[in-house]
Structures are given as structure tokens and as C-alpha cells.
Amino acid sequence: MAEDLYRPRSRADLFWSFTWLALQGFGGVLAVVQRELVEKKRWMTREQFIEDWAVAQIMPGPNVVNLSLMIGGRYFGLPGAVAALAGMLAAPLVVVLLLAVLYGSVAETAMAQNALRGMGAVAAGLITATGIKLIGALDKNAMGIGLCIALAVLTFVAIALLRWPLLWVLLGVGGGACLWAYRVLAAVHTLKADET
Numbered sequence: 001m002a003e004d005l006y007r008p009r010s011r012a013d014l015f016w017s018f019t020w021l022a023l024q025g026f027g028g029v030l031a032v033v034q035r036e037l038v039e040k041k042r043w044m045t046r047e048q049f050i051e052d053w054a055v056a057q058i059m060p061g062p063n064v065v066n067l068s069l070m071i072g073g074r075y076f077g078l079p080g081a082v083a084a085l086a087g088m089l090a091a092p093l094v095v096v097l098l099l100a101v102l103y104g105s106v107a108e109t110a111m112a113q114n115a116l117r118g119m120g121a122v123a124a125g126l127i128t129a130t131g132i133k134l135i136g137a138l139d140k141n142a143m144g145i146g147l148c149i150a151l152a153v154l155t156f157v158a159i160a161l162l163r164w165p166l167l168w169v170l171l172g173v174g175g176g177a178c179l180w181a182y183r184v185l186a187a188v189h190t191l192k193a194d195e196t
Contacts, residue, residue, distance in 0.1 A: 018087030046137035
């Protein structure tokens, strides 16, 4: 599958690709990022996307900004990371400033409040749909799809139902999952070493 992947042609390609991506990502960028980088541009596989997205989520700062830095840095080093970051932030900054000025004059109207509620529901739907779409990539996960789904359910219960702080869920469930994955991968590596 690696031979079917492409790469950004230049730092300018990174800049414009992330600018376009950022301008599409109102309210929920995960679905847009996955579609653009995996399905359209084919810069990474679904499995690579899940791995990189997981790292981007646990790093401080916005997930998609972290991901843009990682991808830009992977292909063009520090200049690529800066180009991807600039693409991710420049145009959206202008749009957000303009929207803030416009929203300030209508913020208290019922129509504006209802529009925001509707956008929140759409964003939640986009994130849920992308999560469901990416479940198939877990087939190749070393821990197996069953354990991955169990961890997702456990995380949902801890955050949504029990209302535990995100930090403790990340440290507990995430830390436990990392240790288990390390153990499984170490065992796989040992088996491969014994076979050779």
C-alpha cells in the first residue's frame, strides 16, 4: 500500500493544502482532515492517520495544528512544519476575525443562538461519522479490534457518563492502553526475532 501513497510536492503545496483544509473545518475538522489527507491527497493511510491523530490529540494545543506540524515536518523538516502551520492558521484567522465582528452585532438574537446550536449538532455528527468510518482501520491494530472498541467504550463512559476529568482518563485509560500496546508489540517483535 505504501507505493500507492503520494507526498506533498513542495512547501507551497503544504501551505495551500492546509489552508484549504482549515477553511473547510468549521465546527469539526476531524472529518475534513481524514477525507483530505487520506482519501483525496493520499498522503497517508487510514492506519497512519489514526496513529498520527492519536499523537496530535495528546500533545498540548489544537489537534489539527499539531497534525499539520507533524506532517509538514515529516516531509520538509522545520520549513515544512512552518508552511503547514501557516496554511492552517493564516486564512482562518482572517475569517474568524471577520465573523467575530459580524457576530458581535447579532449575538443576542434568537436566530444566531439557534444557528450555533445547529452547528454544534452538525459538528458532533461529523466527528461521530468519521469515528465510525475509521473503525475498519483498527483491524490492523496490534491490540485487536475488540480491545480497541472496549477502550473507546470505557473512555466514553468515563468522560460522558461518569464525568471524570479528561486528564485522569488520558493518564488512566490512555496510559494503560499504551502499556498494553507496548507489551503486545514487544511480544510480536520477540516472535519475529525468534523466527529469523
